[in-house]
Amino acid sequence: MNRAVFLDRDGTLIRDKGFICHFKDVEIFPFSIQSLKMMNEYGFRIIVITNQSAIARGICTEDQVMNIHRKMTGFFKRSGAAIDAFYYSPYLEDAPVPEFRKRDESRKPAPGMILQAAEDFGVNLSESFVIGDSSRDILAGKKAGCKTILVLTGNGPLARVELENLKVKPDLISENLLDAAEKITRDRVFVP
Numbered sequence: 001m002n003r004a005v006f007l008d009r010d011g012t013l014i015r016d017k018g019f020i021c022h023f024k025d026v027e028i029f030p031f032s033i034q035s036l037k038m039m040n041e042y043g044f045r046i047i048v049i050t051n052q053s054a055i056a057r058g059i060c061t062e063d064q065v066m067n068i069h070r071k072m073t074g075f076f077k078r079s080g081a082a083i084d085a086f087y088y089s090p091y092l093e094d095a096p097v098p099e100f101r102k103r104d105e106s107r108k109p110a111p112g113m114i115l116q117a118a119e120d121f122g123v124n125l126s127e128s129f130v131i132g133d134s135s136r137d138i139l140a141g142k143k144a145g146c147k148t149i150l151v152l153t154g155n156g157p158l159a160r161v162e163l164e165n166l167k168v169k170p171d172l173i174s175e176n177l178l179d180a181a182e183k184i185t186r187d188r189v190f191v192p
């Protein structure tokens with residue numbers, strides 16, 4: 001059994017402050033460490049999947065984004081919580097940086113990052129979760145065949161309305177990442 005929680009970054013694991021190019025601007029939610037520990041202990045791989053169109057927009061470099069992810073991994077590790085990997089999509093259609101100007105299957109709501117990570121880590125998608133604060137996260141998760149949890153931090157309240165309009169129902173709506181982690185691991189709401 002190889003199960004994963006695919007986590008959105010901005011608005012889910014850290015505060016959504018728009019485009020972030022430096023680790024000093026990263027504000028990790030106070031509940032994130034405990035949430036990851038709970039899911040680690042339950043045996044889930046933790047894989048962060050994040051759209052980073054700031055790269056295609058010429059706002060941040062790819063090196064800056066990768067550096068943030070390295071430092072976040074280190075921060076969590078020192079706090080006793082493991083992140084197995086970060087996947088990011090630098091692409092955007094009609095973006096100013098030619099190298100990254102394209103419609104790409106990695107950019108959520110497409111499921112490319114989830115499918116790639118599942119292949120890389122041998123993840124069973126039907127027993128895995130996608131947790132995010134955007135309708136794109138939920139749509140990507142459903143396309144990949146995962147269970148989906150919308151969190152009401154960040155863009156969550158707006159996403160909830162968007163999803164209702166689209167008639168797309170997440171498997172669960174949670175206050176925040178900790179609430180989601182508790183539902184999965186402690187309350188075991190998804191265990192038949």
Ligand SMILES: [Mg+2]
Pocket residue numbers: 008009010011012016132133134154155
């Ligand atoms: Mg987000």
